[in-house]
Amino acid sequence: MLTIDKYAYANRIVQWSPQLKALCWLIGMIIAFQPIMALKPVLLVAVAWNTVYLTHVSWHQYFKWFYALLPFLLLSIIGIVFTAGTDPQQIYAPLKLFGGYIGLSKVMLPRGIAVAVQAGTAIVCTYWFALTTPFQQIIGFLKWTHLPNILIEETMLMYRFIFIFIEAFEQIYQAQKLRFGYDNLHLMVHSSGILAKMLFEQVMVNYEQMVYALDAKLYQGEFYVKGPEP
């Protein structure tokens, strides 16, 4: 189960209008991507503190949510700051290799840090919005912005079914783990393959049953999407 979702329904500003929360998020994003560097870390810390205050989430849990994103962020930053060249003067801690030098680029390091702070600020702001805005408010807001219905429908169905998918994933994963399916690399690769196959098969079976249920509810090819509450 996605515990992250629970906070959206029970936080100190759950009753705020989604438009106001979206505006706050937008201001946060503008600050994250504007050129004045000093503002960004201040905003990052302030928004992170504010999120923890509003949602009553523990710092430990809050940091754990970043684990999923950190590998992507780190890979990007490493790609930016690591360099290879012939001039050791341009590189921090140069390491001689095959007649050249590799290490941290003196030119690119500030750039890498700037990107990291920028991305960190944007992520913290997005978490703030996601953790304080219940899903029906997000749908109401998307409707308010007059996005195409098909896009809102897709968003709505993905949100509904992602929980079922995660639940199925967790059940299969736990069953495999209990039978030592992830004890070493070889088994892990094998079990992951089976997991993917089983999930795919379940999707196919569930799809058929979902079509039956849609028929029973007289589905006409369109999901009604509700506008914002008056």
Next chain:
Amino acid sequence: MIELQHLNFGYEPQRTILQDISLKLGQPGQNVIGLIGPNGSGKSTLFLNLVGILRPTSGNILVDDQPIDYRKKGLNALRKKIGIVFQNSDQQIFYSIVKDDIAFALHNLKLPQAEIDRRVDQVLTELDIQALANRPIQYLSGGQKKRVAIAGILVLRSEWLLLDEPTSGLDPDGRARMLALIKGLVARGQKIILSSHDMDFMYEIGDYFYLLNAGHIVKEGPKDQVFADAALLKRSQLEQPWLVQLSQRLGLPLYQNSEALFADQQLQQTLRAALAKGE
């Protein structure tokens, strides 16, 4: 009235799932009709035939003396008349908020918003789930999800309600609530056909039963007749309800439900007297 005439059905030509099924549903005094049978006996397949999702290989289904019209318009009319609630609640709840999902079928019918709101409120009250109206589906219990799935079909106000395994996966409290819910629906005139493996549940709620085994109707009749045949139930991999066992094995009167048994003062006095004598 729903009538099945020599209905056969199979997904493949060589392998029939339902064989020569003939029955009349909705005769006087049959408000809750039970369909019992072991796994794979064809209960769910029969349900899917009844709502036109599957089409019989041969034979007819007559609804109010008219054969099912399998064109889109005819099927929509049929599904307004016969609502079906499937076993797995998660696969029939599409919206993330309870009241939005209950309103789904009504939006598909393009009813005016005021009428939709009225019907949704009515069903929420009827099933005693007003408190869940604005709750996200993923945080409901299995029993609550079942009630929401039933509410999503009840709003259609169909004459018939098919319930496929309504108690599967429910804890004792959920099962008791389901029993009360069905009794409430029957009291207000809803015709119900249900399938379940829970024989005690079926005995307590049903009026008339069809026992299905390997695609055939092997017995039909009022509950005291169908459940009296212990050998046939055993051959069909089913068990007798405990109230019937008490009657057949211990010679107690045959009670219609557990409340009737525990309310029998005379039985209590007799038992107390017999126990005292034994001491």
